[in-house]
Amino acid sequence: MYVSSRERNIIRLLIKEEEALTVQQIADHLRVSPRTVHRDLKGLDQVLARFGLKLNRQAGIGVSIEGEMADKQALWSAVSRLSFSEYTPEERKAYLLSSLLESSEPLKLTSLARELKVTPATVSQDLSLLEGWLDSFDLRMIRRRGWGVMIQGAEDARRKAMRALIADSFPEEELLHLLKEPAQTPSLGRVERISQRLLGLLEKEHLAVVEEIVRREVSALPYALADSAYIGLVVHIALAVERIGRGETLARTSPETGKDTREFEVAARMAKELEDGLHLDIPEAEVGSIAMYLRGAKLRDEKRDWPEEADVEIAMKAAELIRFVEAETGVKLTDHFSLKQGLIVHLERAVYRLNQNLRIHNPLLEEIRRGYPRLFGVIREGVEQVLPHLSVPPEEIGYLVMHFGSFLERRETAGSIRALVVCSSGVGSSKLLSSRIRKEIPEIKQLTRASLLELKELDTDRYHLLISTVPLPPEYEGYIRVHPFPTKKDIQNIKDQLPRCQEQAGDAKALLPEDGVSTLKNVHEWTGHALALLKGFRHEKVEDPGETPEALLYPILTRLEKAGVITEAGQVLTRLMEREKLGGMGIPGTRLALFHTRGGGVERSSFTVHSLSRPVCIRGMDQSEMEVTTLLLLLAPDKISRAGLDLLSWISSFIVESRYHIRIFESGSPLRVREFLTEHLLRYLQEMTTDKER
Incomplete structure (x- = not known):
């Protein structure tokens, strides 16, 4: 079988995109003329037929490959093993960048041209196209006649460019496969010669050691990481x-x-194991870099480890962004806890990444832009208003669009079919895919999201449908492969399975009582925490608040100790003041201060409000000194259920959800605050129950 390099790239493009592409789109991607594409397409019919596939040409729509996904994968596996003597512009770009980023010495254009089998003039043109990409990483390309070409810039910037190049060149599922079987790289059908050059940036034997250490140490973190x-x-x-x-x-x-x-701490342990295993001396700066990456990559499945210093300030930004999108779209959003909570989690990580200049890769960016053009523009404008001091790149905007897009498409559904949706990360694209499925197929009642790494831990027999955006191992027979932005054909493929699923659902009614019991248990737990918090709620006047936060807090904590809420006032005060030193507790733009802590010395969760007879000067979250007239105090024990954490996290964000909420808490009226809190706790419980059933 003979396939030219261009024909191979047309095959790859049509398999990857799934939707039909026009000849002009293919030509633009390959940087050739439409006439050339027409000529290459003629040679593909026989190649596709050998794999049971057909080239479907539709006037006014475009060209696509028709057939089963397994046959398409077999085709690409066979084609990718063929050797080729020419490279596409994109392949040359990847080769040049990997060579230049790795080298600390200038490279000769003639040597690069010989490797790529092109002329030095072509290499020179390719290099000119790379300068803008390098500029985005604060890297500079130096070119001198007779001397060669090299890249200059800080080591940190060079590594960021290397990581971005690898992320842009490999789908996540390929890298997951590589991490699991690093010694078997040639078995990866899609890993070609240029890809091997890129992977040369990572020593395969070292990669296996690193992956083992990361897997072991990450499991000790109190939060999960997306794939x-x-x-x-x-x-x-x-x-x-x-x-x-x-x-x-x-x-x-x-x-x-x-x-x-x-x-x-985790980064330091990783570094120590790497030093011992690879006989390296890893400087502290490298340990700090790993720690920074971990902090920027946290994922809590939108379930927060309450409380953290940035909670309230980020919650204010999230609430402001939600109000902006609500005003622009006309859709009521401000009352929905799940949307707000997910947004708080993402914003906290995004702001940290932006402040630390940590780049994020978003492989779905262009599809998000095409699928949600208006929403993309609305959120970009909202972010500029909410975070005016930060330059937020399109990649971060794209993930925010996915948060809002999945919510805006959600509909109340009824039915009895359960589906498991698998994506590379388990969040983001899977959430959006789930919303699309709910919208198009209301017969599917329950949609559970999981990452590729989490799949092994799940009992897939409990689901009638297994839907995945990534290839799954052979043991998962019968799954439906779809695009993260499902096409009409994807939706139809799922609908075609509904009769079988409905029959299975009718035969598996025994599963329903267990799910019902689980829901009732969750409702009982949420309600129990809410009632306990309301029962212990206090709103009291502080006649002598003192001159300092310590003087203000100690009498309050002493009264809580007598009430049995805490066991050691001094211990809790120490933790509160340590947290205050880290970031300030005053809420900017208000006369409120929210002090909160979780840990030893606290017997049960508590939320109390304290109106001060006169203002006390307290450092705000923006590091400025401010006058506070109302102190809010949130306490949580070290051992607390997820439902309890969710509730406390909701309170911390609920306080600053709007100016109206702030005025209620500033009002100094115990009855008004209690009634307001009770009313919204009920709404919270209703939404949590509804969201869980979905």
Whole structure:
């Protein structure tokens, strides 16, 4: 079988895109003329027929490959093993960038041209096209006649460019496969010669060691990592190991990387294991870089480990963004806890990444832009208004669009079919895909999202449908492969399975009582926490607030100790003041201060409000001194259920949801605050129950 390099790239493009593409779109992608594409398409009919596939040409729509996904994968596996003597512009770009980023010496254009089998003039043109990409990483290309070409810039910037190049060149499922079987790279059908050059940035034997250490240490973190973040962390560390081995280390540790954080502790353990296993000396700056990556990659499945210093300030930003989108779209959004909570989690990580200049990769960016053009523009405008001091890139905007897009498409559904949706990360694209499925197929009642890494831990027999955006191992027979933005054909493929699923659902009614009991247990737990919090709620006047936060807090904590809420007022006060030193507790633009802590010395969760007879000066979250007239105090024990954490997290964001909420808490009226809190707690419970049933 003979397939030219261009024909191979047409096959790859049509399999990857799934939707029909016009000849002009293919030509633009390959940087050739439409006439050339027409000529290449003629040669593909016989090749496709050997695999039971057909080239479908539809006037006014475009060209697509028709057939089963398994046959398409077999075709691409066979084609990718063929050798080719020519490279596409994109392949040349990847080769040139990987060579230049890896080298600390100038490279000759003639040598690069010989490797790529093109003329030096073509290499020179390709290099000119790369300068803008390098500029985005603060890297500079130096070119001199007779001397060669090289890249200059900081080591940190060079590594960021390497990571971005790898992320842009490999789908996440390929990198997951590579991490699991690093010694079997040639078995990856889609890993071609240029791809091998890119993977040369990562030593395969070291990659296996790094992946094992990361997997072991990450499991000790109190939060999960999405597959994409897990892969990114392994690549981040593997690149660091390779660069350190070449004598290229980072200049310094970021001052934002605290040595007393859990992330730094985990990073230090990883570094120690790498030093022992690979006989390397890993500087502290490298440990700090790993810790920074961990802090920027947290994923809590939108379930927060309450409380953290940035909660309230980020909650205010999230509420402001929600109000902006609500005003622009005309859709009521402000009363929905799940949307707000997910947005808070994402914004917190996004703001940290932006402040630390950590880039994020969004492989679905262009599809998000095409699928939600108006919403993309609305959220971009909203972010500019809410975060005016930050330059938020399109990649981050895209993930925010996915948060809002999935919610805006959600509809009340009824039915009895259960589906498991598998995506590379388990969030983001899977949430959006789930919303699309709910919208198009109301017969599916329950949709559970999972990442590729989480799939092994699940009992897939409990689901009538297994839907995945990534290829699954052979043991998962009968799954439906779809695009993250499902096409009409994807939806139809799912609908075609409904009669079978409905029959199975009718035969499996025994599963329903268990789900019903689970829902009732959740409702009981949420209600129990809400009632306990209301029962212990206090709103009291403080006649002598003192002059300092310590003087204000100690009498309050002493009264809570007598009430049995806490066991040691001094211990809790120490933790509160340590937290206050880290970031301030005053809520900017208000006369409120929210002090909160979780840990030993607290017997049960507590929320109390304290109106001060005169203002007390307290440091705000924006580091400015402010006058406070109302103190809010949230306390949580060290051991608390997820439902309890959810409730406390909701309260911390609910307080600053709007100016009206703030005025209620500033009012000093115990009855008004209690009634307001009770009313919204009921709404919270109703939404949590509804959301759980979905």
